[in-house]
Amino acid sequence: MLKLERLSKYYTSNDQVVKALDSINLSFEVGEFVVITGESGSGKSTLLNVISGLDSFEDGELWIKDEETSYYDTEDWENYRKKYIGFIFQRFNIIDAYTVYDNVLLALKLSSYPKKARKTRALELIEAVGLSPQAKQKTSKLSGGQKQRVAIARALAKDAPIIVADEPTGNLDQDTARKILALLKTVAQDKLVILVTHNAEEVADIATRKIRIFDGKIQEDKILKKTAPVQESLPSKTEKTSALSLWTVALRNLFSMPKRTLLMGLISVFIVGVFMLSYGSYVDQSNTPGFSFHPVFSSRSEHRLVVTHVDGIPLDANDLATFNQIDAVKSVVQFDPVLDLYLQVEDPINAEFSTPYHFMPASSLSENTLSQGRLPVNASEIVMPDNQGGLFSFGTTYQLGQVISAYVSIESFRFSSLPNESTLYTVVGLHSLGTSSWPEMVYVDDSLLANSLLINQALAKYHRVRLEFEGTALFTLDTDFNLFLDDTLDVDDIFINGVEAEATILPRFFPELSLDEFIELEFEMSVQNPFNDQPRQIPFTFSGALSNQIIDAKYGSNSLIIAHPSAWAGFLDNQTYQMTLIVEDAFAAQRVQDSLPERYFSIYPAGYQEPFEAIFGVIANIFQIFSTIFILFVMYLVSYLALKNVMKSRQKDYVIMRSIGASKRDLNTITILELMMMMTVAFIGVYGALLGNAIFDFGWPNYLRFYTVFNYIVALSLLLIMMVFLGLRFNKKIFTQTVQTAMRGE
Ligand code: ADP
Ligand code: MG
Numbered sequence: 001m002l003k004l005e006r007l008s009k010y011y012t013s014n015d016q017v018v019k020a021l022d023s024i025n026l027s028f029e030v031g032e033f034v035v036i037t038g039e040s041g042s043g044k045s046t047l048l049n050v051i052s053g054l055d056s057f058e059d060g061e062l063w064i065k066d067e068e069t070s071y072y073d074t075e076d077w078e079n080y081r082k083k084y085i086g087f088i089f090q091r092f093n094i095i096d097a098y099t100v101y102d103n104v105l106l107a108l109k110l111s112s113y114p115k116k117a118r119k120t121r122a123l124e125l126i127e128a129v130g131l132s133p134q135a136k137q138k139t140s141k142l143s144g145g146q147k148q149r150v151a152i153a154r155a156l157a158k159d160a161p162i163i164v165a166d167e168p169t170g171n172l173d174q175d176t177a178r179k180i181l182a183l184l185k186t187v188a189q190d191k192l193v194i195l196v197t198h199n200a201e202e203v204a205d206i207a208t209r210k211i212r213i214f215d216g217k218i219q220e221d222k223i224l225k226k227t228a229p230v231q232e233s234l235p236s237k238t239e240k241t242s243a244l245s246l247w248t249v250a251l252r253n254l255f256s257m258p259k260r261t262l263l264m265g266l267i268s269v270f271i272v273g274v275f276m277l278s279y280g281s282y283v284d285q286s287n288t289p290g291f292s293f294h295p296v297f298s299s300r301s302e303h304r305l306v307v308t309h310v311d312g313i314p315l316d317a318n319d320l321a322t323f324n325q326i327d328a329v330k331s332v333v334q335f336d337p338v339l340d341l342y343l344q345v346e347d348p349i350n351a352e353f354s355t356p357y358h359f360m361p362a363s364s365l366s367e368n369t370l371s372q373g374r375l376p377v378n379a380s381e382i383v384m385p386d387n388q389g390g391l392f393s394f395g396t397t398y399q400l401g402q403v404i405s406a407y408v409s410i411e412s413f414r415f416s417s418l419p420n421e422s423t424l425y426t427v428v429g430l431h432s433l434g435t436s437s438w439p440e441m442v443y444v445d446d447s448l449l450a451n452s453l454l455i456n457q458a459l460a461k462y463h464r465v466r467l468e469f470e471g472t473a474l475f476t477l478d479t480d481f482n483l484f485l486d487d488t489l490d491v492d493d494i495f496i497n498g499v500e501a502e503a504t505i506l507p508r509f510f511p512e513l514s515l516d517e518f519i520e521l522e523f524e525m526s527v528q529n530p531f532n533d534q535p536r537q538i539p540f541t542f543s544g545a546l547s548n549q550i551i552d553a554k555y556g557s558n559s560l561i562i563a564h565p566s567a568w569a570g571f572l573d574n575q576t577y578q579m580t581l582i583v584e585d586a587f588a589a590q591r592v593q594d595s596l597p598e599r600y601f602s603i604y605p606a607g608y609q610e611p612f613e614a615i616f617g618v619i620a621n622i623f624q625i626f627s628t629i630f631i632l633f634v635m636y637l638v639s640y641l642a643l644k645n646v647m648k649s650r651q652k653d654y655v656i657m658r659s660i661g662a663s664k665r666d667l668n669t670i671t672i673l674e675l676m677m678m679m680t681v682a683f684i685g686v687y688g689a690l691l692g693n694a695i696f697d698f699g700w701p702n703y704l705r706f707y708t709v710f711n712y713i714v715a716l717s718l719l720l721i722m723m724v725f726l727g728l729r730f731n732k733k734i735f736t737q738t739v740q741t742a743m744r745g746e
Helices: 043-052 074-084 101-111 117-130 144-157 174-187 243-256 258-287 317-325 336-340 445-448 452-462 498-507 515-520 547-553 567-568 586-593 611-648 650-658 664-696 708-735 740-746
Strands: 002-012 016-028 033-038 059-063 083-086 162-166 192-194 209-214 217-223 304-309 331-333 340-349 357-361 370-373 381-385 402-412 425-431 440-444 464-469 472-476 482-485 496-499 523-528 536-540 544-546 560-561 577-584 598-601
Touching: 002 043, 002 567, 016 059, 016 217, 033 043, 043 162, 043 192, 074 083, 074 515, 074 664, 083 144, 101 144, 101 243, 117 650, 144 162, 144 174, 174 192, 192 209, 243 258, 243 664, 258 586, 258 708, 304 586, 317 331, 317 577, 331 336, 331 445, 331 515, 336 357, 336 452, 357 445, 381 650, 425 440, 440 445, 445 452, 452 482, 452 664, 482 567, 496 498, 498 515, 498 544, 498 547, 515 544, 544 547, 560 567, 611 708, 650 664, 664 708
Parallel strands: 033 192, 033 209, 083 162, 162 192, 357 440, 381 425, 482 560, 496 544
Antiparallel strands: 002 016, 002 059, 209 217, 304 577, 304 598, 331 577, 340 357, 340 402, 370 425, 381 440, 402 425, 464 472, 464 523, 496 560, 523 536
């Protein structure tokens, strides 16, 4: 079964070579109960360690079942121990934090004992060593004799053919020692037991063979009793310990050492916290719109994703349904150009106008982005910026309950009021979302954005309108002259500014006509929607001309056409060509863009960058990536230092696990799993705290709103990868030494 041939082992210490084993020749068979005696320092332990693959040897050969072992590498020795050896130590080497049952179960797990039979087998073994009443007790509470019984049960657990025991009774009183040896004799009858003792008497009636070592040499080798040949039970094939078993071991470790786990937990929470915050500020920065103005869209809300049809055809209810079905779409602004209108807010008491704002629907806000108040519930309620979160502060601070009136203006066009002069708006909430680009946002009830006056105003803005007479262009609105929409006129009214007409148009195109005759002419309006190639020609006559006094008093002299909004709307193509899909942020916009059917074209104005800014952005991003890597590296070092001592206290347990058959891979997996579980729990905890912050506002920076599912996955993955490196680093030391050296080290 086991054969040593001219086997020698040397130790070098302080340039001196000690021959601990000197050309040993021995051979053992299953069924023997071999007792090795000798003076202290004679080489007994060394012999056992070599036999059990815990220590190396220099010369000679060790045969196991006629197989040479001199070419074995670390992994082969791991398998060798796992397959053949059950070891019982003088100092027990059981895991103190575990219960009796868990210690035995651990050995069964690590030796890949069939899962279903483990529990029964563990209880059988505990019963066999007489510890059933203590099965659920932590082993730290047991007496020396009881601990050694646990060690015996554990050594027997994996059913290895060879049991090796190094002075198992050295720490026990005589009476207990005798009982332990008797127990070992009965439970290991069909095995080869090799036992070292300094007290030959206590084993005289048990041993079948006695070997005496002196100075590394065999001095005596005597058969005491003839042993009947025992049918060798073939050791089961060594299998890799299953991932599930390792996972349960990791879990057991966490639960059986609550103090250590708590400490690890706190450190993990700290690591995750710092990481989430620095990662959050990174995501925040890479997600903040730059300073570029989009050439077409002046409203660059991060919630706005503009969608048109690739063929430039109008969008209808079917399209709307398609958009609403997309998960990341929070709501749809059906007539998108209203978002690009400029809005002025007047404080009626001071009659002062604010700087312009843009509208955004309240559905794009979440409750937790309000610094005060609530969201609007009807069209006369609005949410204004609190001018604290914004990069730009215009000095206007609104108060909850403050009543204001809003004027919509487009360049020099100005709408008289919205929706009519008497409507006032109440500020019901203040938001702290600086848009970090001018202008800031006023959030209104979604229904207001479907208001026909607003829509007409926006329609007038983006159409190209030209007045023609018999094919001759007289002027183009917006470039040559301005339009003023006034909803206090009669519904059909479209006037011309008489003074302007007489001064500019009549002399050039109609020198022989009077103003009254000019008004009577039948003109054509050429109206072009930017989405159509061809302008439409629409017959048209003026309702009349306005006098200079009226113009001066109400509209300003550069206005040429003054019309009621609905009269004007009659010229315009009032179909919807572009809609805005309201999304959470840039990441959500990206997701929506990815899932939009190909027939749609989408633009994300907040993501627009002018070329020079794009270059700047790339540099900033590279810088961010480097600083993130740097932070990760610092965190790795901090975690290493913080967890080092906690992990070091585990070293003893790890060496024990290794001595009973855990491979390098197994222990690495266990360590990494432990760290990963702690990290995951800490991650969930920190996430919960951040969520609490977002809801109850503990006053921390609210980075949560920058996180998408993707960010969470990335953040957690980075942390877990960090744990893999940490785990490998912690365990590295254990494996650069033989088990024996590592054990002495503790
Ligand atoms: P025993 O168990 O019989 O008391 P050991 O096997 O422990 O004896 O030791 C045998 C010899 O090897 C002794 O001379 C001891 O000093 C030496 N020895 C044991 N371990 C080491 C070591 N790690 N380094 C150097 N010498 C050692
Ligand atoms: Mg010894």
